[in-house]
Amino acid sequence: MSAMLNEEKNGAPISYMAEVSRATPGNCRLEMCIQCGTCGGSCPSADDMDHTPRQLFAMIRADMRDAVLASNTPWHCVSCYYCTVRCPQEIHITDIMYTLKNMAIAAGQYKKTIDADFSESFVGYVDEYGRSFELGLATRMYLRHSPLSILKTATMGFGMLTRDRLDFSPQRIKNLDQLQSILKRAGEIEEAVR
Amino acid sequence: MSNKQNQPQDEKERIGVYVCHCGSNIAGVVDVEDVAVWAKEELGDQGVVVSRDYKFMCSSLGQEMIENDIKEQGLNRVVVAACSPHLHEATFRKACERAGLNPYLSELVSIREQVSWVHTDKEKATEKAKAMVAGGVERVIENEPLEPLRVPIHPATLVVGGGIAGIQAALEIADAGYQVYMVEREPSIGGHMAQFDKTFPTLDCAACILTPKMVSVGEHPNIELLTWSEVERVEGYVGNFSVTVRKRPRYVDTDLCTGCGICWEKCPKKVIDEDFEQGLGYRTAVYTPFPQAVPKYPVIDTESCIFFANGKCKACEKLCPTGAINFDQEEEILLLEVGNIIIATGFDTFDARRIPEYGYGRLANVFTSVEFERMCNAAGPTNGEVVLRDGVTKPEAVGIVHCVGSRDRNYNNYCSVICCMSSLKFAHLVKERTGAEVYNFYIDMRTAYKDYDEFYQRVMEEGVLFVRGRVAEITDATRNPGEEGKLVVQVEDTLAGRQRRIPVDMAILSVGLQPPSDTKEVAQRFGISCSASGWITEKHPKLDPVATMTEGIFIAGAIQGPKDIPTSVAQGAAAAARVLGRINKGEMYLEPIRATVDPEKCSGCRICNNLCPFGAIIFHEDLMVTEINHALCQGCGTCVAACPAGAISGTGFSNEQVLSQIEGLLAYSFPKDFELVEMVPA
Amino acid sequence: MTKYLFYPGCSMQKNARSYLDSMMAIRPELDITFEEVDDWNCCGATEYWSVHQVKAHALIGRNLALAEQQANGSNTLVAGCSACYLNLAKTANYLEEDLQLRAKIDDALAVGGLHFTPGSLDIRHLLDIVFNDVGLEKIRSKVVRPLTGLRVAPYYGCMIVRPDRENRYGNPEYPTALDKLLEALGATVIDFPQKTHCCGGHMTQISPEVAYELLHRLISGADRYNADLIVTLCPMCQLNLDAYQGDMNTFMDTDYHMPCLYFTQMMGLAFGHDPKELGIGKEFVDAGPALAKIGVELPEAEERPKPKPRRKQKQEGLPMPRMGDGNE
């Protein structure tokens, strides 16, 4: 954080690390990484990542912007926060993963993938109804990304329905306009920062 | 403009100002000639009669220049604008003294550390230098002739802590022929080193090199050894401290006891030894922590002794051939007079239970480094066998985890210095005794000392495997048959960039070092301070590592910060050398910076009375006035600042001196404000 | 009778309805009531962060603002879903420490005529309320049908204990609140090493094979300790462990039948409630055989292979370290 401010003072261009650091709410302490690998060691889905979180931070320091945004690492983050609580440098790793996803989406990376699409669709429903809509979401996901397993999904969905654990239609909150106006403003503010 | 009452009668100031170039160190940024000329012109009214600049004021020529001026021009005040008083104040005071001027009538203004080295703008730097010279001149006018305080040094020394650092210090002083009191909290001296088996990097046996020293402490005519004892209170100041020591009852008459050992062989009560054996082994209720203990006399632990529990047993008493057991023994309070104190209270190890993901206490075969030291020790609970918690099985794979509780903002945010090397030592010992596969998990390998990196190389050659990565967790949650019944060390191999799960039979946690839990209180007791991380603060991190800011109190060993045996020994000897210097001199001089109460002015309001942490302030009920004991006063000046009647004056830093310095610093800073003031019609 | 503000969250409305029902069912014994936050909206789960972080905070900010308005007397906001709890707590926390963010969210909420004062709400998870406010003593006193003989794996998952900024669970690696609660109900609690491991979260939706691996670790772990069932406190965890256990078995070529119930359901059973009333029976993995051990009869409960004897840990040899408060 402080490192970032100094650079701004000297009018030097903001480093990629500072950019990520700034885009993350709170003081994420990204610049404090000692490359110990506690995050990569703790991560339950590390095996499926192109890079361990630690490697990603090294790449961020090295200004490898495109490589970072192209990495699947943030998208395999399951938000278990193990890395965050174990990090000896108290770096907010999970939050940084969210920031990288934001950036990847904004940069048009990962548009086609199920990971980003799932998040965006989820957000879409929330923006539209104020509540999430599991059936809609699930169906959309499988129709778009794995039509072959549609049958299996159907049975699963059926199971959910028979157990009365799934709504046919989305729930709507009462004061939807209020929520949407708030989100609209927040969106503008977020854009302004970029 | 300045208050003259304190200056020597019947003479007006004749002040000499000397501006140093310090080569280009000052002259490179400050226009020293200009400063010198300006001082003569602008500060003439203040009494500046001589003002010179010179290449190196601290050189003998520079000093002679001052001496001559004092003699020939009759200077009665001197201001030198050069470096920090902490470097050359003494130098220039001596110069004045040689010329017959009271050394305290000089001032050293730091235009190097505070101007030329920290500023770049020549014009502004010169302006500031002038202001500082002005401040110095105004201040020196208020300076009083003073005599340094002279204190005698009591030749006896107190050493607190009987670990290797304390032992070394005590022996150096005692061998030089002076009395030493050594106070140790445990039943025996030896400290942590006595628990170890081998010592890195040479692998010689710890006991073999330590016990001879312990013995010589035990039988040294000049060392009075007070084990099972603690320092309760410290009063006085450098040269003559009086120290109260509480000696807990051993329930063993040391005059009669021969240390034959029958009592602890026959004692029916066995308990887990949480201290020396780290909970891995057992001891009896009457015990000596280890066979080579010094002194050889046992202690009775009232916690576990059957007699103290229900008044029965007394087996030891019945069986003792010399009748040395004495259940009526009571604690003693001893009062020691010493001139200097060396604190060598060492370290505690980090409690591995605080990192549950490493499973210590939950997973049987996770051990701490100190437990492992005991396990390797031939006299230890397993007679030197490296085995699993079941006491029989030899491990086939062992993981050694570095930096446990160190370099971690959640625990101790510093490097514990010794763990890399001791972990390498463990790796070697495991290989040597079991031939097991050994993994060292490290963040950074820190082997920076003579022959240390060579040892690292050697251990590599022995086939120990190294994984660069901080261990994330040690778990019994296995995922495949290969992991069945093993401990799995989960870590990112940061050099391979992959998460690895390595099955082992035994994990050793190299726990970091931390200050003993009561260090804050100890520091308070001795009037010294701890750093943020809890270790005791040395006087200067590089140039004075064994002294503290408090005269007469020295430190040695790990209490100053994590360190290994060689460095602890070096510090013990260094501290001893400092003390011996003092003792040989027999007396020392202290800055005469003390507070004094003017009984005429004192209103007896007692506001100052509770301000002094050194108890130097005494209130005379009868006269209703406060007095300050110069022997106890340390010269902080807090009472001076507090006195509403201005009855307390602080030599060296009197109100007049400080206020005048402020005037001087500001008087020539900004013409603008003077104009403004003048604009106002009187 | 203590009153709490309550944020149900989307899951408890439908797929985790039985969590909500069982919670409501045991209110009398716990002597507490809940007032639902009016017109609450989705907390954004883990998805909203991934797309827009500031908007995510605003989304949650609205819930906090609504709750604050409603907070008369009780300023404690309770969530049953771990994700909801974490999100609410996280935003409240950041709004307190990051002034720039606070300004942004104030601005956004103002458009909707709302305002949230950081620090005005105490955000807690249902387990926290049950364990710390109600307390084990009271709970023990209400047990009429002890869960004796039932081997349960206490499963916390991630988001209730991490990041635990208020340090409510003492230690994010090895919490014990749920363990102690289940013991109080009479169950045999296994020392479940994966108690705070991840259930896969949304991975069941977007890359199942990753999720199946994580689920397998949990279920096989519980099975290795011969647990009869896993007890959880989060709708997402329950859904993954329960609804996807079949797919996991297929994918991993295993054959586990590890039922997964909510701790509120276990409490309800111990308090003598009727399984139906607690929403038991909506599971994909039949809890019948497990519950039969405590004399709870469910329709069409089938036989289940006898649990293998648990392997003993050697106790002789070198003494184990004393744990002291190290584990608190």
Place this chain on the structure above:
Amino acid sequence: MSEQFEPVIIGFTCNWCSYRAADMAGTARIKYPPNIRLVRLMCSGRLDPTFVLKALSEGADGVLITGCHPGECHYLEQNYKALRRYRLLLKTIAQMGIEPERVKLVWASAAEGVQLARAITTFVEEIRALGPLRWPLRLAEMDIKETAAVEEVVA
């Protein structure tokens, strides 16, 4: 001469920590603006509030008080006393119509040359932003007002 306002600041230092920190900043050649002039005391506990008022009345635009970190005082606990006095002092100067921001207390151990330099730099900027204090002038003006008032009464 640059157009921007150059404040003059008096800094009080403790002989055992912050003064040594200043030495260290020098030895390490860490740069900070020349607007500050340091006065050495044995301890922040020695700081008589009148020193601060004196500085301001002699034309200083701000005063920086520095001492050992809490718990690290060379005289055990005197810096806590300095802290208490500082709090009182802020109230007093506020009553005198001076912005409390003009007097600031910071801790700096003997090892914290960098931190001290940074603190000085920040403080200089803060005072620059506040603008000149010109207390001597204000005092003078007060005098006139008072005399005027007195004259009126007399008349």
